[in-house]
Each structure stands twice: as C-alpha cells, then as structure tokens.
Amino acid sequence: MTALSRQPRAVALISGGLDSMLAAKVVQSQGVYVEGVNFFTGFCVEGHTQAVKRTKKQKVKRHSALWCAEQIGIPMQIVDISEDYKDIVINPEYGYGRLLNPCLDCKIFMVNRALDLKSNHGEPFDFVITGEVVGQRPKSQRSETMAIIAKDSGAEDRLLRPLSAKNLPPSLPEREGWVDRAQLHGFSGRSRKPQFSLAKELGINEWSQPAGGCCFLTDESYTKKLQDLWDSRGRRDYDLEDVVLLKIGRHIRPAPHYKLIIGREEGENQYLRGFRHKFAYMSTVSHVGPLCLIDGDPTKEERLLASRILARYSQGRTARDVTIRITDQSGVSEEIVVEPLQPHSIPREWTLTN
C-alpha cells in the first residue's frame, strides 16, 4: 500500500470502557477519520439485564459504547455477531481463561469482523484500532498473544494499538505516516494510572468500567449456570434465549432433569411471564410471590418439592401453608397447598446463583 491521497479511515473496537475510548480518541486527534464498532455477542453485561431489572430508581441505563462514541464524537455501529459467536464460545481454539471466557479467540474474531466492515459512507477502512495494553490481561493482552491476534485475525500490521504502540513493532499506519508514532503511547502492565492521566489530558472525565468486566463469560455465577446448562443437556450448545434466561432470576437445580428459574423482583417476573408458552410454570395464589419457570420434567413428588421451594421465596415464607398454582405447557393448571421449605433445607449445591 502506498501513501494515501485522502484522509485515512480507521474502525475502532469500542467496548464501552475507558481504554477503547482513549485509543479511538488518540487516533482521531491525529486527523484520522474514525468510526466505532461495538459487537453484540449476547453476553454483554449491560443491555439485557438492565432492561429487565427494575431498580428502585427506575433509571434507564445508557448503552456505554454509544455513550463513549458520543463523548469523543465518532459515528458508531452496533453489529450483531451472536450467532457466529457461538462457535467461539463452544470451541475456542486457544481455550478459556479462568472461567468460560474465550478472550483470545474473541478478540481475534472481533478484529477479523471489523476488517470487513464498511464505514457509514460505504467505504472500507484502512486499519483497525483496539484499546489493548501489553500485559494488562493475563489471557489476551500479552505481547505473545497480541501478535497472535494480529496474525490470526488477518489484520497483521493493519492493527494499531495506540495505547501500547511504542511497545510493539510499528504498524502499517505508523510506517506509512497515517499516524505519528511519536504521539502514540507505551503503556504496559495492569496499572490504570497512565490511562487515567491520559483521560484527564484529553478532557475525558467519565467512563463506565475502568478495567473490563463487560462480558458475562468472565462472571463466575453466570458461567456456573452456563456450564450447568451444557451438563444438563449433555451437549455444549445454546441459543440467544438461553443466554438471556441465564441472566435472569434465581436458578435452582434440585435434580439433574429439572431446574427452577425464580424471579427475584417484578421486572424479572414480568420478563419470565413471556416464557410461559415454552415452560411449565408456577405462581403463588395465597400470598404475593414470584413467578417460577420449570425447565425440565419433574415427577409429581418433585413438583411438590418445587412448590415448597417457590413458597419459600414468597411472602408466605413464614406461613404454615402456601397455595401454589402449577400450569403445564398445555395450559392445564392445578393448585396445591404446601408448607414452605426452610432456607437451610435447600442444599447449597442446588443453587446455581451466587
């Protein structure tokens, strides 16, 4: 590639955190046309859960990546990769991190997808920007693995990490003079101080998550439920509905062949109601209580136990009797009266939610 006779164009991966925001801003401030992209995997922490839960403040949360794009003044597209992303989660070539987080494969996949994007004006991008910092993450942000990301994604030297560029070989945009390497940075390690200092310098005073944590696959409670889902089905598979349901409610598995999903507040109950056509479900009749989906096929005795568990989470938890209505998938209901189970009677290993 030769020198450009036009303004260089770059696409920046925007997670909603500080680093990607800074990386995009650093390159934009050198006169490069920068657009952002945020990939929707289904496992994003914000979005689904915030939409379902009703906080006391009833505050509608913002989409962090969109908010970042607004703050630094770049266009941004959100791209749904949830279907193709399944293969990354289920069969990661480079394996998982501490939990079920395929961070290295994930970054390779996202950089590769970013390369193929076109700008809002229908034009291809000249290079890709990420907010990676050498040594910041044990799995995906080491110098060895960052080289793998560049190679396996197909980006090669068209991948620029502005926050750590001085610790890495010069990329194409630097060699071609599209960006001035001298004005890039040499951050490394887990300290966040250089990022905070740069944010201040660039006039950025607010950001959502200083250090990652934007993916449910790094959440211990969530991945425990995902692993349980795979174990119970005997195969590693999921769809978007599964991904969302694992974020909602209290998950209790009294036996391998059935699980209870119990709403924890009204927003979750309302959301779970939308699944009544797909699952048998239970609700409390004599007292105020949550909705409970039954995932699986419990026996009659097990339904009795499930009813006692649900009663324990209702306002009748200290009552002698609680009436529970059980509705099967065909819509046929029956009511039974049960004594609420005491909290100590629910073995810890049944509970999949922290």
Added chain:
Amino acid sequence: MDANELMPGAHVLDTKGLLCPLPVIRLQEFARSVESETEVVVIATDPGVLADIPSWCRVNGHEHVSSKQLDHEFHVIVRALPQFIDS
C-alpha cells in the same frame, strides 16, 4: 406524535420482545437500506430504546423526532437519512 400519526409512507419497525441493543441494531439495518429520507417508528417493549435510539441517531447523523410511552410499549420516531455515498 405516535405510530398512529405518522406521515404516509412511514416505516414501522416492530421490535417488541427484543432487548437492547437489538432494537437499535434492527433500526441500524433498516437505516442503512434507505435511499431517501424516511420516517420510521420503532415499537419496543424495552425502555432502553428511550436512551439508546436518540444516542444512536446523534452519533450517526440521523434525526430523533420523538419518543412516547403507550401502556407497555415505547414508540420512538426517527427520520433516517441516507448515508452511503458513492465514492
């Protein structure tokens, strides 16, 4: 203005049941296909659209016209502008 008061030819995008950011993604897919200024009403059940769609409009050069809650639905009206330019 709500979905019942739209200009003739306006497009209705039903995203009921979808959680954010999927309504925004559906709007984005539609907006990328318009060849002339087109009014579109996004009907959603996720209140997140009230913040996300205006924000998406601001960063991508579309016009957020209005937002309204009707019972359990949210109607967000957007004027989508053609963006692709032959170069």
